[in-house]
Amino acid sequence: MSAPTLVDRLSHLSTELTAAERENLKFLLSMAAGGLLSGHARAVPEELRAVALATAQRSLPRLHGGVRPAFETGVVFLGRGPFFSEEDIAALDAESRRYRERAERFHDHYVASGAPLARELALSTKVHDFLVSQVGPVLPTHKANYLYYDEPGLGIDPHVDKDEFSLNVLTMLQHSPEDRHSELILHPPEQDALRVHLAPGESLVFFADSVTHQRTRTVAGETVRLVSFGYRTIGSV
Ligand SMILES: [Fe+2]
Missing domain, CATH: 2.60.120.620 (q2cbj1_9rhob like domain)
Known part of the structure; x- marks a missing residue:
């Protein structure tokens, strides 16, 4: 079994949050994804930007428990x-x-x-x-x-x-x-x-x-x- 990724950890964390906390985390992740997609972090190395973007994008559907299991495009x-x-x-x-x-x-x-x-x-x-x-x-x-x-x-x-x-x-x-x-x-x-x-x-x-x-x-x-x-x-x- 492979080690849990940051996406897995965030997904697990979301199960322990209140609804308001989860909405806050969703907002943070969506701001991160939106900012990276809009080119707001050009000074950061590209590899890190790509990993951070994928982490934010993959974590967003995982904040909703098991109800987006087949999520690919939304x-x-x-x-x-x-x-x-x-x-x-x-x-x-x-x-x-x-x-x-x-x-x-x-x-x-x-x-x-x-x-x-x-x-x-x-x-x-x-x-x-x-x-x-x-x-x-x-x-x-x-x-x-x-x-x-x-x-x-x-x-x-x-x-x-x-x-x-x-x-x-x-x-x-x-x-x-x-x-x-x-x-x-x-x-x-x-x-x-x-x-x-x-x-x-x-x-x-x-x-x-x-x-x-x-x-x-x-x-x-x-x-x-x-x-x-x-x-x-x-x-x-
Ligand atoms: Fe919208």
Whole structure:
């Protein structure tokens, strides 16, 4: 049997922590991974940076007990979700346009919460049953956000999400014009970055609390509009 690695030790440590302590450790690891991915430690030898990054990235899914056993990329589903009808997408699109004026700036993008249709669909059996079929028992967190990146220079640096969006159902409503610049990029551990280009109506379901991800900056004239539903796996610690 090989010696426990630092990832194993951190994973073991997380079982002894309170929920608040574990959230703190997750935050530290996500800041470390995000900072290293953003090139904030160039003075440190490359080998150490690579080991530290892989340790942070591999430890994040391990903070959740045994419920991410097959974690490789964090992606659960990518494409046109069977849980939305054409009418659902059209209604979400219309509601998100209406809610734009209520959106508040959150770091480098805009967020509107509490819209009734988004909340209703986030609680629908269709979405719930699909997620259960993919990852086992889940609970909605009652969080549904419209996200707007519709000014030049908006985006979000590498990070992992809070517990409310552990399992994130992220659906594209608009990305225009045709010539896109802003990209959603996932950084699974020790693998090439995964560039996700969603067409309107397509969804990415992923463990947003475990895989570092970012949205690169928009350029002048570019608009990205999304809706995000938050779930938690049951049994998560
Ligand atoms: Fe996120």
